[in-house]
Amino acid sequence: MNFSPISITFFAYLVVMVAVGLVAWRFTKNFNDYILGGRRLGAVVTALSVGASDMSGWLLMGLPGAVFLSGICESWIAIGLALGTLANWLIVAAPLRVYTETAHNALTLPDYFSHRFEDKSRMLRIISAVVILLFFAIYSASGMVASARLFEIVLDLPYSTA
Known part of the structure; x- marks a missing residue:
């Protein structure tokens, strides 16, 4: 080591x-x-938390790798991300914050969809849970790859061990 x-x-x-x-x-x-x-978290703490969750291994490894392989034209990824994040905060975040409280204090998106749209069949809850599970599995796998690369570099471990 x-x-x-x-x-x-x-x-x-x-x-x-x-x-x-x-x-x-x-x-x-x-x-x-x-x-x-x-x-009880303020807007700044919430923004930092969302940013830290979103800007993970793909931003630190994937984006520079894409720029390195394809050239500076891949910078559009970062521009699109910045615009998408801004649109999310301006259009989605505030109303979602208000509606989650009025929709029986929903703590998760499946809860929110189920209460907001009065889904008695629970199909919205099931569909949103499946979508979340599918995409978070892929997201988690990419995080594992990024972590293994980090351990490989920092701890001088072989990638398979890391």
């Missing part, structure tokens, strides 16, 4: 993240606290 400044910084980051998680856990009293921070 290589104890370079990069690996030491990486391990320090992991320790800080575990500490933040433990502190947050102490303030988590119920499912609403866990899912939405008890609806």
Whole structure:
């Protein structure tokens, strides 16, 4: 194992993240606290959380890789992402925040769809849950690849082990 400044910084980051998680856990009293921070998070914290969730390994590895392979024309990916994020915040986020509270304090999108559109058959809940499971499985797999590449570089491990 290589104890370079990069690996030491990486391990320090992991320790800080575990500490933040433990502190947050102490303030988590119920499912609403866990899912939405008890609806007490401000706009800046929410924006940072969404950004951190969205801008994961694909942005740090995939976008530079696409630019490297195909040229600067791939920068349109970043421009599209920025415009899409802005449109999401301006058009979707605020109304969704209001409607989730009025729709029986929905904590998840399947809950929201089911209550908002008064779906007695529960088909909207099932369809949205299947879509979420499918796409999050793909998203999680890409995160595993990015993590393995990170461990490969930082810890000098073979990719298959990482």
